[in-house]
Amino acid sequence: MKKIAYCLxxxxxxSTACSPIISNFDRFAYKQITSIxxxxxxxxxxxxxxYASHAAEVKALQSDINKAIEYNKHRxxxxxxxNMYALLNDPKANLLGGFLVKWQNDRxxxxxxxxxxxxxxxxxxxxxxxxxxxxxxx
Numbered sequence: 688m689k690k691i692a693y694c695l696x697x698x699x700x701x702s703t704a705c706s707p708i709i710s711n712f713d714r715f716a717y718k719q720i721t722s723i724x725x726x727x728x729x730x731x732x733x734x735x736x737x738y739a740s741h742a743a744e745v746k747a748l749q750s751d752i753n754k755a756i757e758y759n760k761h762r763x764x765x766x767x768x769x770n771m772y773a774l775l776n777d778p779k780a781n782l783l784g785g786f787l788v789k790w791q792n793d794r795x796x797x798x799x800x801x802x803x804x805x806x807x808x809x810x811x812x813x814x815x816x817x818x819x820x821x822x823x824x825x
Contacts (some may be wrong), residue, residue, distance in 0.1 A: 694782045710765040712822040719755040720819060723813035726751065727783055733803050734786075734796040754784075762766050775808070783808050793807055 726748055731762075733741050755773045759765055778784040787806050790796050 688754070693778060694745075708764060709767060709822060710762045712819060712824040713762065714805065716755070716759055716768075717819045718815060720812060720816045723748070724809065724816070727812070728805055728809060731786065731801055731808070734801050735798055736789045736795065738791045738794050742791075745791075749776075749787070768818060769813060771811070771818070775811050777788050777814070781807070782811050 689743075730741065730744055730748055733744070738745070749804075752775075756769070756776065757774060759768050762768075772781055775782045776784045778788045786796075786808065
């Protein structure tokens with residue numbers, strides 16, 4: 688009985704040790720993040736004008752982000768990417784989600800603020816894309 692328990696424990700440990708700790712590379716996920724980055728940074732350039740005139744574009748961007756989040760949420764071993772997306776999209780954080788809320792509340796943003804935020808947000812998108820591109824390719 689003890690021998691069976693040890694064998695079972697050993698097989699669980701071996702199978703756990705051999706399972707991936709991060710998801711495999713996904714071409715669609717990589718394309719999503721790079722495409723959304725381009726759209727987001729382009730839209731941010733418009734933040735010097737009234738938010739109301741770009742509300743539909745913001746809604747479309749948020750929809751694309753939500754689609755990417757939903758897609759990535761259902762990939763196994765993808766917690767790191769999911770957490771990165773959550774931070775990027777968080778309306779209370781200082782990345783894209785927070786930028787869009789500030790733009791909506793203030794109606795316009797200064798060019799200096801936009802330039803500063805674009806650097807931070809572009810870096811965040813790049814971090815997600817870099818993580819995806821470095822995953823194991825099958």
